[in-house]
Amino acid sequence: MTVEKGASPSVEAALRWLATRKDGVPLRFLRDAIEKPASEAAPVLCSLVTPTASLPEATVESRALASWGLMFDEINAAADARRHSTLTAAFRVPPAPGGTAWKSTLNDRFKQLLLLPGVFGDPPPTTTAPMHQAWRRALEDLAGRLEAKLASLTGADWQPYIDIGRAAVEVVTGRVAWRARAASRGAQPVFVERMLVTAVMHRRTVQRRITERDIAACEDGVDGYEAHALIGWTHDAADIPVRALWACRVVASPRVHPGAPVPARLRFRRTLHKGERYTFVSEALDSRLDEEREWVNVDIDHHGIAPGGLTIQLNFDPKHLPEACWWYAEQLEFERTQQPPEGDPHLLPVGDGFVRHTFADGCHPREEYGIAFRWKSS
Numbered sequence: 001m002t003v004e005k006g007a008s009p010s011v012e013a014a015l016r017w018l019a020t021r022k023d024g025v026p027l028r029f030l031r032d033a034i035e036k037p038a039s040e041a042a043p044v045l046c047s048l049v050t051p052t053a054s055l056p057e058a059t060v061e062s063r064a065l066a067s068w069g070l071m072f073d074e075i076n077a078a079a080d081a082r083r084h085s086t087l088t089a090a091f092r093v094p095p096a097p098g099g100t101a102w103k104s105t106l107n108d109r110f111k112q113l114l115l116l117p118g119v120f121g122d123p124p125p126t127t128t129a130p131m132h133q134a135w136r137r138a139l140e141d142l143a144g145r146l147e148a149k150l151a152s153l154t155g156a157d158w159q160p161y162i163d164i165g166r167a168a169v170e171v172v173t174g175r176v177a178w179r180a181r182a183a184s185r186g187a188q189p190v191f192v193e194r195m196l197v198t199a200v201m202h203r204r205t206v207q208r209r210i211t212e213r214d215i216a217a218c219e220d221g222v223d224g225y226e227a228h229a230l231i232g233w234t235h236d237a238a239d240i241p242v243r244a245l246w247a248c249r250v251v252a253s254p255r256v257h258p259g260a261p262v263p264a265r266l267r268f269r270r271t272l273h274k275g276e277r278y279t280f281v282s283e284a285l286d287s288r289l290d291e292e293r294e295w296v297n298v299d300i301d302h303h304g305i306a307p308g309g310l311t312i313q314l315n316f317d318p319k320h321l322p323e324a325c326w327w328y329a330e331q332l333e334f335e336r337t338q339q340p341p342e343g344d345p346h347l348l349p350v351g352d353g354f355v356r357h358t359f360a361d362g363c364h365p366r367e368e369y370g371i372a373f374r375w376k377s378s
């Protein structure tokens with residue numbers, strides 16, 4: 001890629017340049033762009049790194065981590081499985097299919113995606129044409145979302161992305177010291193590499209909750225997943241209908257005693273062997289629109305979620321915006337309802353009603369993680 005003197009490459013051009021490097025991960029080039037103004041990376045990546053100069057006490061490392069953390073967060077937010085897969089290949093986000101390392105060229109990395117069962121068709125394609133098609137759309141979407149964030153983030157707004165970037169670096173380089181605690185005997189036999197939860201609010205309740213899961217089987221013979229439609233609210237837990245959206249079918253909804261959440265068995269398209277990856281999507285619906293929720297919660301009833309693997313995003317009703325939002329991890333129900341003080345890093349900007357948080361640390365079995373909110377007084 002050639003950049004004319006004085007030109008300012010677009011975010012999309014910067015991302016394309018990063019994706020086509022053969023000899024390094026994105027963070028390396030982001031560092032070079034900040035630290036070495038005469039480097040090839042500096043003029044190409046200026047659209048990605050220049051906004052981080054507003055960081056308080058900015059250093060090369062903190063700015064590079066903030067840029068990479070924002071990219072990593074937006075990559076994880078890609079809801080379409082094909083587009084997400086091409087983004088992880090383009091920017092070398094581990095793990096690579098088959099437990100190997102990502103290859104040097106972009107096309108060779110797309111060839112590795114042929115090992116992903118079901119994502120690009122069943123049987124898988126014989127060429128990388130579907131990957132290139134998904135990549136073009138994914139690149140455009142990612143660039144648009146990054147441009148919006150880069151234009152709005154300033155100063156301390158970058159701090160959460162430094163934490164995300166640092167966690168992502170540990171994953172990429174294999175320096176992950178995090179290890180999930182032991183799961184209980186009744187835990188679902190899967191480990192979640194990535195979980196994206198999107199909650200669509202109507203008034204003050206969660207009308208739709210869409211969950212995309214990328215899992216790895218912890219034993220042979222895994223053929224499904226129990227999805228509990230449990231969303232935090234001010235009363236007792238209640239059952240919410242669950243729908244299968246992708247690569248699974250609802251095959252049973254066992255009866256339970258009144259007041260308990262109803263689990264739905266999501267049957268996979270095939271039985272998994274130990275270590276085998278699988279991606280599927282489900283949705284929970286709630287028709288009781290007069291209820292008032294206080295949080296959106298993820299209960300870890302399996303073997304855990306990888307560091308940086310859990311993202312929760314909320315789309316609030318524009319006529320019913322909360323006065324405050326914050327994320328919580330491993331807290332009692334009473335604790336999660338306590339709004340953090342001003343300046344606390346757990347607070348999340350409400351803005352125009354789109355709120356998202358990626359949990360930089362891994363999520364342990366038998367714990368709960370989520371986003372809580374406080375409504376304005378009527």
